[in-house]
Amino acid sequence: MSSDQLSPLVADLHLLTVLAATRSFTETARRLGMSKASASMRVSELERAAGVSLVRRTTRSVSLTEAGQQLVNEMQPAFNRISESYTAVRDLVGAPRGLIRVTAPVALGRQHLMPLVASFLKIYPDIHIELELTDRFVTLANEGFDLAIRHTQAPPETHVAWVLCETRAVLLASPEYLARRGTPSHPAELASHNCLQYLRGNQAQTWSFILQPGRKPAKSAKSAGTAAAATADAPVGVGISGSLKANNSEVLREALLAGVGIGLLPDFSVPPGTTQGPNPQLVRVLPNWEVDGFFGQRIYAIRPWSNQVPKSVQYLIEHLRQHMTKGFALAV
Secondary structure: OOHHHHHHHHHHHHHHHHHHHHOOHHHHHHHHOOOHHHHHHHHHHHHHHHOOOOEEEOOOOEEEOHHHHHHHHHHHHHHHHHHHHHHHHHOOOOOOOEEEEEEEOHHHHHHHHHHHHHHHHHHOOOEEEEEEEOOOOOOHHHHOOOEEEEEEOOOOOOEEEEEEEEOOEEEEEOHHHHHHHOOOOOHHHHHHOOEEEEOOOOOOOEEEEEEOOOOOOOOOOOOHHHHOOOEOOEOEEEEOOOOOEEOOHHHHHHHHHOOOOEEEEEHHHOOOOOOOOOOOOOEEOOOOEEEOOOOOOEEEEEEEOOOOOOHHHHHHHHHHHHHHOOOOOOOO
């Protein structure tokens, strides 16, 4: 095929690569700024030009045929290089500009990230940001995000990650709940408490704790079998259950404030002053123990690996690093 014949098809070929990532005509159309009907029609025209079916369409899903997948596999690297080259040239001139699509946890985004995004946009008015707040782990490349702000133990090896700050999970309850149900002195005692759970599919919930160096575990009838084994480097795990599961830390926080039970929260989800003063709304449970894992110990800016990081994304990451480096200190 000559270049004159190929040129009208380039935009449709790019559309096919986006469809391969999103597996959705609706999302593809949104990302490319067109109607769903137009996106579907252009793929059909591409199939007629190629003389072979490229896409399988059902009422519930979209997938590529073998021919369609082969075409995408061979074209995707070229489109990636084009995008990177164009971004590099555009970044040579003037102030950074363009659209950055960012995803972040709800509580982190509402309480901490949004003020920083606002101050960033005042500095760089030619940059536009789409911020999607969700506690669901998204696939960045498939859903078209440039950056994810996440707390995790280890970022994916296929991505580039910048550390923004340290974070930790804390075990909290209201004074009213502890007065009613008693205060645990050892992790094993949590098995008899109403533990509010962060929802992760159908995964069984186990909380794990590590005794802080220099601290001695409290002894009780329920902890007698495990207290002796507890050391600074030996996690103690306990299976927990409770009356509420939610996939959002702000929902769990409101239940804790209402005295429903005991729960784990990331520190950024605890508003300043909640755990302070003579009459705190929440108090730390098992203060001699640190939560082992669960929410992750660092907050990262994560991006799919590429040869070229747009200047606008670089500036946003640096802005976040500059203002988040101190983390979220809690007086608990």
